[in-house]
Amino acid sequence: MTTMSPKRITQRELESYLWGAAVLLRGLIDAGDYKQYIFPLVFLKRLSDVYDEEHAAALEVYGDEELADLPENHRFAIPDGAHWADLRKVTSNVGTELKAAMRTIESANPDALTGVFGDGEWTNKDLLPDSTLSDLIEHFSTKTLSVANLPEDELGQGYEYLIKKFADDSGHSAQEFYTNRTLVHLMTMMLQPEPGESVYDPTCGTGGMLISTVAELKRQGREWRNVRLYGQELNYGTSAIAKMNLFLHGIADGHIAHGDTLAKPAFLDARGRLRTFDVILANPPYSIKTWNRAAFTNDPYGRNMWGVPPQGRADYAFFQHIAMSLDPHTGRAAILFPHGVLFRREEAALREALVKSDLLEAVLGLGAGLFYNSPMEAVVIILRASKPAERQGKVLFINGVNEVAREQAQSFLRDTHQTKILGAYQSFTGDAGFATVAAFDQIKERGYNLAIPLYVSNTTAVAGTVAETVDAALSKWREAADTADAAIDDVLALLRQEVAK
Structure with a gap:
């Protein structure tokens, strides 16, 4: 067994230790795939060290090795041959032995760890030669990842660090697994999760x-x-990391399912209907085109209550899935979307149905750069299944485009930004140039267009002229949209003529 060390690992030491493994993989695999190999190894090392820690504690109580190994003294089982110490002894076909150990541990812990190690190509020696895997194992052997040395919270922060570093390194694939954490924190505070x-x-x-x-x-x-x-x-490897992440944060009641949420939602009640939840936080993939629109037209879960989204944009399919997944009494959701969901013409009927459902509580526009490696501006949609009486028939619009900081090419929300936005949301009152409460009649007048500038003006107009400012903005927006549509029609007509020739 690994020798237990009493040395507490600092956050800086942890980050250096974790990133050191990535350095060993550079040049062998794509940076976007680092997580597929490093996370499982960290997890396997953590499991082995925590098992040893639990064993040592039980041995101190019972004074007997066999009693110390009883299942009731451990959160999970590590079968013979699957411990980290066993893998350090392997000198050939290291990938095969690693994969076998991982599968053995998964099988021994079916409730908590099924599929947790993912599907990395451990046996591909062209990708990961024995020497590289042995180097990785020895690198991770330099520290003891017991709870005493590294509490769940701190190891979880290490995971967050690696996720961000992988995003830095891989660039193009960052949005698959990284959402700006300062924005996530704001969304969480807006929903106020309860024990x-x-x-x-x-x-x-x-x-x-x-x-x-x-x-x-x-x-x-x-x-x-x-x-x-x-x-x-949807991504199997990423879902495996999510399982590890919850486990390493000490989450006892965590359920991660692999699969396509639109095609086959994983969480259903006893009657086969969508399960409902108190709190929903989501950052769905944007405007995906390859989804089964035909199946959604006859959705067995009733997720087309507002209508069927266009094939080229599945945003409102996820939107409706989330709305259907809200507990009818306590449910509230914060969803990160592109601004297009607020005004795109092809979703006008869906948007009208959304407003009329009275689930929509707030629309928050944020500044650029909060999407990793993208200048795109974000919008957060807040839904609430059961609004307080004073908020019914109303929607709060917040223009937080200036509430963002940028340092070292990274955008984020400072505490002051979060406090200002959160205060506006909780007070649910107007604030000239920053927030407006709009009644349904006002939204109807604007054709159920939810574009934030139509409601929150940056001008300091005197009373009586705000409506004129909004009407002017709406008129300009419609004129621009009509011009764009006309231009597209002209181009299409020219292309048809060329094809006809």
């Missing part, structure tokens, strides 16, 4: 949004162990 509630993310990536709800309760010094977390993720 004992259920939290759901239909496109959960590595589970960062789910964990943010637990982190917020911890920050407040409130009970967090009874929060129930549910997530579904």
